[in-house]
Amino acid sequence: xxxxxxxxxxxxxxxxxxxxxxxxxxxxxxxxxxxxxxxxxxxxxxxxxxxxxxxxxxxxxxxxxxxxxxxxxxxxxxxxxxxxxxxxxxxxxxxxxxxxxxxxxxxxxxxxxxxxxxxxxxxxxxxxxxxxxxxxxxxxxxxxxxxxxxxxxxxxxxxxxxxxxxxxxxxxxxxxxxxxxxxxxxxxxxxxxxxxxxxxxxxxxxxxxxxxxxxxxxxxxxxxxxxxxxxxxxxxxxxxxxxxxxxxxxxxx
Numbered sequence: 655x656x657x658x659x660x661x662x663x664x665x666x667x668x669x670x671x672x673x674x675x676x677x678x679x680x681x682x683x684x685x686x687x688x689x690x691x692x693x694x695x696x697x698x699x700x701x702x703x704x705x706x707x708x709x710x711x712x713x714x715x716x717x718x719x720x721x722x723x724x725x726x727x728x729x730x731x732x733x734x735x736x737x738x739x740x741x742x743x744x745x746x747x748x749x750x751x752x753x754x755x756x757x758x759x760x761x762x763x764x765x766x767x768x769x770x771x772x773x774x775x776x777x778x779x780x781x782x783x784x785x786x787x788x789x790x791x792x793x794x795x796x797x798x799x800x801x802x803x804x805x806x807x808x809x810x811x812x813x814x815x816x817x818x819x820x821x822x823x824x825x826x827x828x829x830x831x832x833x834x835x836x837x838x839x840x841x842x843x844x845x846x847x848x849x850x851x852x853x854x855x856x857x858x859x860x861x862x863x864x865x866x867x868x869x870x871x872x873x874x875x876x877x878x879x880x881x882x883x884x885x886x887x888x889x890x891x892x893x894x895x896x897x898x899x900x901x902x903x904x905x906x907x
Contacts, residue, residue, distance in 0.1 A: 671726035677734035683715040700793035712739035754895030817904025859885035
């Protein structure tokens with residue numbers, strides 16, 4: 655077989671295999687236009703602009719598909735990354751998310767931006783302008799501040815009686831109020847510095863966190879402990895905002 659024929663067959667096969675989607679097909683989610691993205695979202699305008707310019711390709715249905723994204727096996731890797739990215743956060747459905755999920759995600763967005771983890775390196779190699787600038791990170795920092803303020807405000811309106819029921823249902827497997835168990839005692843936790851019970855062995859992450867427990871920090875911790883303090887020993891969260899508010903009200907007593 656002549657070399658050019660073999661090369662043509664390889665290219666044809668790569669293009670044909672580009673229509674196979676082993677990790678799912680993110681192309682079936684219809685695009686509505688980048689201008690409609692986050693149209694009704696309540697967030698600072700500068701932060702919204704950064705999300706649309708730097709994050710929408712993977713984290714929304716407004717993906718701009720380059721020509722090479724149709725050629726396997728590269729197309730499979732691109733589609734895999736987009737499928738996984740949308741599972742974690744899909745900006746196309748932001749307005750339909752519950753408020754508590756939006757709050758958790760806004761905090762995660764800022765943390766990822768500040769750490770430099772996003773966009774991932776493999777994306778930046780092909781999209782040189784995607785790297786977040788200092789101004790971009792500063793704009794996204796307003797999301798974190800906005801989320802913290804909302805969380806603190808929400809946490810102040812809980813029901814301590816219902817919070818006790820949440821504590822007994824969700825927390826007593828590891829914690830008690832008056833004595834240490836697998837987790838430290840929680841009586842007086844509000845206003846206390848994290849990792850500060852004498853004689854209790856804390857994870858290094860929590861011990862060195864310099865966190866003081868208040869409305870905002872408890873809200874973040876109960877929403878996503880790993881986001882707030884990496885390398886802790888907790889595999890637990892309270893997904894429902896109302897339960898978090900009530901639990902915090904109980905712990906404040």
